[in-house]
Amino acid sequence: MYIQKGIIQKQIEKNFIFDNIDTVALAKEFGTPLYVISENIIRSKCSQIRNSFLNKYPDTKAAYASKAFLTLAMCKIIESEGLGLDVVSGGELFTAISANFPMGKVMFHGNNKSYEELKLAVTNSIGRIIVDNFYELEVLQGIAKEHNKRVKILFRISPGVPGKTHKFISTGQTDSKFGISIEENSINLAFKKVLASPNLKLMGFHFHIGSQLFDNRSYINAIEIVTNLMKDLKEKWQFTTEELNIGGGFGIGYSPNEKTKPISYYVDPIMKNIENKCNQLGLKRPTIIIEPGRWIVGEAGITLYTIGSIKEIPNVRTYISVDGGLPDNPRPALYGAKYSAVVANRPYAEKVHTATIAGKSCESGDILIWDLKMPHVKSGDILAVLNTGAYNYSMASNYNRLPKPGVVLISNGKPYVIVEREKYEDLISKDKIPNHLL
Numbered sequence: 001m002y003i004q005k006g007i008i009q010k011q012i013e014k015n016f017i018f019d020n021i022d023t024v025a026l027a028k029e030f031g032t033p034l035y036v037i038s039e040n041i042i043r044s045k046c047s048q049i050r051n052s053f054l055n056k057y058p059d060t061k062a063a064y065a066s067k068a069f070l071t072l073a074m075c076k077i078i079e080s081e082g083l084g085l086d087v088v089s090g091g092e093l094f095t096a097i098s099a100n101f102p103m104g105k106v107m108f109h110g111n112n113k114s115y116e117e118l119k120l121a122v123t124n125s126i127g128r129i130i131v132d133n134f135y136e137l138e139v140l141q142g143i144a145k146e147h148n149k150r151v152k153i154l155f156r157i158s159p160g161v162p163g164k165t166h167k168f169i170s171t172g173q174t175d176s177k178f179g180i181s182i183e184e185n186s187i188n189l190a191f192k193k194v195l196a197s198p199n200l201k202l203m204g205f206h207f208h209i210g211s212q213l214f215d216n217r218s219y220i221n222a223i224e225i226v227t228n229l230m231k232d233l234k235e236k237w238q239f240t241t242e243e244l245n246i247g248g249g250f251g252i253g254y255s256p257n258e259k260t261k262p263i264s265y266y267v268d269p270i271m272k273n274i275e276n277k278c279n280q281l282g283l284k285r286p287t288i289i290i291e292p293g294r295w296i297v298g299e300a301g302i303t304l305y306t307i308g309s310i311k312e313i314p315n316v317r318t319y320i321s322v323d324g325g326l327p328d329n330p331r332p333a334l335y336g337a338k339y340s341a342v343v344a345n346r347p348y349a350e351k352v353h354t355a356t357i358a359g360k361s362c363e364s365g366d367i368l369i370w371d372l373k374m375p376h377v378k379s380g381d382i383l384a385v386l387n388t389g390a391y392n393y394s395m396a397s398n399y400n401r402l403p404k405p406g407v408v409l410i411s412n413g414k415p416y417v418i419v420e421r422e423k424y425e426d427l428i429s430k431d432k433i434p435n436h437l438l
Ligand SMILES: Cc1ncc(COP(=O)(O)O)c(C=O)c1O
Pocket: 065, 068, 086, 109, 208, 210, 211, 212, 247, 248, 249, 250, 291, 292, 293, 294, 295, 390
């Protein structure tokens, strides 16, 4: 989401308007830092998934990868849009259960699910468990037996296809902690084990190549490999793959020169290749599942900050510090992620210099944006960092004992608090002082 001069010029002459709301008024009413999420943008993304994927191709499913951004309200939006939910922890699962999300539409991922997490999933009759490894297979069989259930599972496999993305968010390569290796011995062992697990029903496979992918080639390479595997397994074990989950990872534009691609850019060639390969190999085309996170929610969010100190080092750099930073958005520090921003109380002021937006935590690496073209700003101005909807709130920490910002959902032009801002009291609410220190 980028502001363009000319569009709704009248409204935006003064302040930056996000989803029909004056962001400066939001900052005043709810304080900063503040996550702002547009229900409208999330719903429009879900509708694009319906139109360009679910309604276009029969026998397909889509689940939202909730690790990108999850709250009770988000569960309700996703449920009403008809999508499923992908969770990766007991905490995400508990959120879905608490929101009464239809459990049959929940898929559980993770490379080291605990006994308790798996039990929570089994006793709540979760739709699918994506089994990542042999240890999990054994634990899950035990739990399913204990509860007298037959649990539907997919095997997560690592297809040996690296994602063209930051090293930390590439997952499809052979050297990965995720998934069962695709080499023959591992797959054979997995089949032997699952066939000896009467309480588990293998439905098919899952792979996830990586996140923030702009190239559809890696999906196609993985499909080539996985359909060949499906053929081998059909011959060797008479196994029919009913479901193939090709993960998420569809990229979004974070800066004006990086455009978000439509969902069709990914799913059209993916579907074409799967259909062709299945025809070629004499296989039934399985149900195809996608699970995007960032693509649904990334552009739906902005973060509002108040500018505080401004430090000019002549001939070196100007640091403009804001009242949040690494604890509410660790992505620039973790992945070198690049964001863009706008001065919300003067969005069209002429950009006259270059400055660096620094966070307030006690780390030199806490820089939200390096070398941003800026108008002159003063302390008290409001800065809106754009496209922060994915992996910001969900990755936030209390580093330096900074309370986490609240989340405001914009719905039909009105703001609703969906997560309250933390207070100092929240920070010490779990602390205990042993008697000898009192
Ligand atoms: C298994 C799995 N599915 C889906 C996703 C969602 O990724 P993204 O938000 O890039 O769509 C991830 C995260 O990378 C993942 O690990």
